[in-house]
Amino acid sequence: MELRKAGSGSLEPCERDMPVALPGEVLIRVLACGVCRTDLHIVDGELAPPDLPVIPGHEIVGIVARIGDGVSEFVEGDRVGVPWLGYSCGRCSVCLAGRENLCPNARFTGFQNDGGYAQYVVAEAAFVFKLPEEYGDVEVAPLLCAGLIGYRAYRMAGDAPRLGLYGFGAAAHIIAQVARHERREVFAFTSPGDDAAQAFARELGVSWAGGSDQPPPQTLDGAIIFAPVGSLVPEALAHVAPGGTVVCAGIHMSDIPSFPYHLLWQERVVRSVANLTRQDAREFLDLAARVHIRTRTVQFDLADANDALSALKHGRIEGAAVLVPAP
Numbered sequence: 001m002e003l004r005k006a007g008s009g010s011l012e013p014c015e016r017d018m019p020v021a022l023p024g025e026v027l028i029r030v031l032a033c034g035v036c037r038t039d040l041h042i043v044d045g046e047l048a049p050p051d052l053p054v055i056p057g058h059e060i061v062g063i064v065a066r067i068g069d070g071v072s073e074f075v076e077g078d079r080v081g082v083p084w085l086g087y088s089c090g091r092c093s094v095c096l097a098g099r100e101n102l103c104p105n106a107r108f109t110g111f112q113n114d115g116g117y118a119q120y121v122v123a124e125a126a127f128v129f130k131l132p133e134e135y136g137d138v139e140v141a142p143l144l145c146a147g148l149i150g151y152r153a154y155r156m157a158g159d160a161p162r163l164g165l166y167g168f169g170a171a172a173h174i175i176a177q178v179a180r181h182e183r184r185e186v187f188a189f190t191s192p193g194d195d196a197a198q199a200f201a202r203e204l205g206v207s208w209a210g211g212s213d214q215p216p217p218q219t220l221d222g223a224i225i226f227a228p229v230g231s232l233v234p235e236a237l238a239h240v241a242p243g244g245t246v247v248c249a250g251i252h253m254s255d256i257p258s259f260p261y262h263l264l265w266q267e268r269v270v271r272s273v274a275n276l277t278r279q280d281a282r283e284f285l286d287l288a289a290r291v292h293i294r295t296r297t298v299q300f301d302l303a304d305a306n307d308a309l310s311a312l313k314h315g316r317i318e319g320a321a322v323l324v325p326a327p
């Protein structure tokens with residue numbers, strides 16, 4: 001399923017030749033691919049891929065089908081995952097400083113590199129991960145972005161005993177479980193009146209769930225904004241204690257309205273989180289192997305990718321949408 005025209009809002013089915021694993025690459029037969037909000041931003045034109053057509057999808061679960069020359073980490077038949085970071089140069093100053101997530105030469109899966117809305121995909125072996133065996137193929141897919149980048153955002157929120165999560169979708173439903181495992185209290189904010197999402201959050205053990213227009217019952221120590229809604233930044237700041245951090249975890253957000261300085265005063269911090277490093281992936285997948293995270297998924301056939309994107313856009317997905325190619 002490829003995007004041919006920027007901002008066209010939909011993907012087109014197409015047939016392509018089987019991709020070839022070049023030296024350092026692996027060819028992967030896709031078993032499942034999660035649908036991320038970033039894919040929606042790409043298809044809707046809020047993020048413009050440098051070249052079209054492109055196949056979206058960066059929460060790829062599959063089986064190694066061919067090994068390129070020089071690849072020793074994997075053998076054919078391994079089950080692996082491919083996340084958003086598809087390549088970093090390893091030579092620039094940010095890469096050398098351990099921040100390959102900010103590499104100016106990075107390539108991202110489903111953006112510069114063709115992604116997992118397909119039956120097969122090639123990926124750089126050095127950016128591919130083995131997945132914890134306890135998880136099913138569909139169940140594990142959302143961990144590869146909602147989980148990984150959600151976890152990076154979670155760490156950036158600091159050691160917050162009371163954590164607010166704005167937008168209770170794929171990432172928040174995973175991070176709420178991690179936070180509960182670490183005995184933190186979670187406060188879930190949904191679109192006003194979204195009773196289903198609030199009930200879902202309560203099922204996962206949050207202390208409180210309500211609309212983003214409601215104040216939490218207690219002051220928060222930190223907050224993560226997963227919803228692409230800039231007006232939530234001053235909302236979250238107003239509920240965060242002095243010294244607390246508000247993390248903007250999405251790749252795209254509507255404009256942030258101006259707000260009075262007193263919301264930021266007292267060393268409150270607003271920051272974004274961009275992409276992921278391979279170290280984030282190793283840490284999070286290691287955690288996921290020890291703590292079984294129950295992902296809630298809604299499965300779609302690959303051919304119905306546009307339906308999945310539309311359902312995500314209209315808030316009709318509880319948890320995460322996952323595409324599965326026909327066998």
Ligand SMILES: [Zn+2]
Pocket residue numbers: 088089090091092093094095096100103104105106
């Ligand atoms: Zn670099």
Ligand SMILES: [Zn+2]
Pocket residue numbers: 036037038039058084145146
């Ligand atoms: Zn993503």
